[in-house]
Amino acid sequence: MSPFGAILRGVPLPPEPKGSSLSQTLRWAFRPLPFMEDCRQKYGDSFSVRFLGFERPMVLISDPAAIKALYRERSHGLPPGRNIILEPILGSGSLLIQEGTEHLSRRKLMLPPFHGERMRSYEAVVEEIVTAEIDSWPLEREFPIHSRMQAVTLEVILRVVFGFSDGPRLERLRGMLGNVLQETASPRAQIVGLATQRFGGRGPWAKFEGALREVDELLFAEIAEHRTKPDLEQRDDILSMLMLSEFEDGGSMDDKELRDQLMTLLLAGHETTATALAWTFDLLLRHHQPLQRLRDSLEAGEDDYLRATISESLRLRPVIPLAGRRLATELVADGLELPAGTDVTPAIWLTHTRADIYPQPFAFKPERFLDSGPETYGWIPFGGGIRRCIGASFAEFEMRIVLREVLTRCDLRKASPAAEKTGRRNITLSPKDGTPVIVSARRPAREPVTA
Numbered sequence: 001m002s003p004f005g006a007i008l009r010g011v012p013l014p015p016e017p018k019g020s021s022l023s024q025t026l027r028w029a030f031r032p033l034p035f036m037e038d039c040r041q042k043y044g045d046s047f048s049v050r051f052l053g054f055e056r057p058m059v060l061i062s063d064p065a066a067i068k069a070l071y072r073e074r075s076h077g078l079p080p081g082r083n084i085i086l087e088p089i090l091g092s093g094s095l096l097i098q099e100g101t102e103h104l105s106r107r108k109l110m111l112p113p114f115h116g117e118r119m120r121s122y123e124a125v126v127e128e129i130v131t132a133e134i135d136s137w138p139l140e141r142e143f144p145i146h147s148r149m150q151a152v153t154l155e156v157i158l159r160v161v162f163g164f165s166d167g168p169r170l171e172r173l174r175g176m177l178g179n180v181l182q183e184t185a186s187p188r189a190q191i192v193g194l195a196t197q198r199f200g201g202r203g204p205w206a207k208f209e210g211a212l213r214e215v216d217e218l219l220f221a222e223i224a225e226h227r228t229k230p231d232l233e234q235r236d237d238i239l240s241m242l243m244l245s246e247f248e249d250g251g252s253m254d255d256k257e258l259r260d261q262l263m264t265l266l267l268a269g270h271e272t273t274a275t276a277l278a279w280t281f282d283l284l285l286r287h288h289q290p291l292q293r294l295r296d297s298l299e300a301g302e303d304d305y306l307r308a309t310i311s312e313s314l315r316l317r318p319v320i321p322l323a324g325r326r327l328a329t330e331l332v333a334d335g336l337e338l339p340a341g342t343d344v345t346p347a348i349w350l351t352h353t354r355a356d357i358y359p360q361p362f363a364f365k366p367e368r369f370l371d372s373g374p375e376t377y378g379w380i381p382f383g384g385g386i387r388r389c390i391g392a393s394f395a396e397f398e399m400r401i402v403l404r405e406v407l408t409r410c411d412l413r414k415a416s417p418a419a420e421k422t423g424r425r426n427i428t429l430s431p432k433d434g435t436p437v438i439v440s441a442r443r444p445a446r447e448p449v450t451a
């Protein structure tokens with residue numbers, strides 16, 4: 001074990017685990033939680049990890065005071081990892097990748113549709129999608145609920161964000177996106193993909209690029225069609241809103257940028273929300289008391305316990321493990337002194353499982369969030385500061401509708417009593433076996449509320 005980490009600009013970084021960058025990356029990729037727990041036991045609140053292919057170590061922190069110092073400073077940039085992995089898919093215009101004033105101007109345009117009344121106007125569409133999904137489930141036969149949640153969240157993005165209504169283009173896009181998302185899903189596929197980028201026209205990367213080009217064609221066709229729609233101003237979908245909105249200098253997004261932002265919203269919003277839902281089912285269906293209490297509260301038309309359940313699930317099973325920054329200025333907090341230029345990220349799961357913030361940190365107890373909501377820098381499933389997830393309220397809103405519909409309409413149980421192990425899909429930590437469930441009874445859907 002090395003007692004100290006690397007030296008950056010004359011300052012020693014926190015200690016790092018022993019082993020080469022390859023062995024640290026493999027431990028991170030295949031056993032992320034035991035790896036982090038091991039580092040916590042050995043080094044405490046902060047330590048460094050060397051990821052393969054990265055020029056400098058990444059410092060992982062878990063103390064809320066240090067996280068606050070990190071996220072409150074707006075000038076920090078993004079560590080290089082995001083563009084290596086995401087730029088080939090999302091494009092250079094993506095909100096997830098842009099920095100500085102470019103980033104802020106896009107964020108101003110993209111935030112409003114995901115909040116308030118705008119967001120609530122999507123309730124009927126989401127309900128309709130979940131209702132149809134539940135109706136298609138088999139009775140007394142095991143199926144993985146994770147993939148069914150992916151179908152729901154994909155459909156929500158296609159309808160609410162892209163503004164598709166039924167039609168052959170939607171059919172094709174649904175199929176193509178399935179392929180593209182699958183290609184990027186496993187860590188093995190990502191490593192093979194990145195390694196074969198330089199083989200030009202052959203190999204998995206070339207196949208992936210071909211699929212991506214087809215998706216692009218469909219997206220550009222949809223954007224072109226949207227531009228001709230006479231009712232653009234009356235439309236609720238987010239693509240229409242982005243098309244109509246203007247930057248402060250009076251400019252607006254061109255087709256290439258619209259495509260990049262659509263891919264961003266798809267990639268950032270689909271797998272994450274589906275995975276958070278799958279984890280919530282895994283937790284709820286193994287904990288009888290919280291499940292019964294949630295059912296009773298839903299029956300009574302209340303949603304406090306539902307909100308607390310979602311907060312607790314995102315605490316115990318955060319879907320995205322890291323949301324880091326490259327320091328623009330020195331960071332000094334809680335005994336930590338890191339020079340400008342350091343790559344730093346909260347280790348989200350380590351923060352969420354601190355015994356000093358959460359008594360019995362590994363227990364599933366939604367009631368811990370009933371009286372007071374989560375603490376800003378101790379609960380960070382959506383990151384923080386000026387890069388905090390723009391879809392956070394929307395994701396929780398969507399999760400509330402899905403959980404309410406499934407739990408009030410279905411009697412379901414896990415196919416096996418064991419807790420799901422943590423696997424990986426894309427950049428998410430997801431239930432390894434897809435959370436197989438069995439539905440034993442299904443009640444009819446409520447009549448949709450009409451105005």
Ligand code: HEM
Pocket residue numbers: 095096097107264265266268269270272273276319320322323324381382383384385386387388389390391392394395
């Ligand atoms: C449970 C579901 C979700 C989780 C756990 C999640 C988590 C995250 C995290 C950790 C970040 C990085 C924040 C940071 O760097 O500080 C992020 C960014 C982002 N998320 Fe989400 N997200 C979810 C759902 C969504 C949804 C539904 C959408 C939109 C449809 C979305 C769109 C975005 C975008 C555009 C960004 C980039 C923000 C920026 O860089 O300014 N996410 N999300």
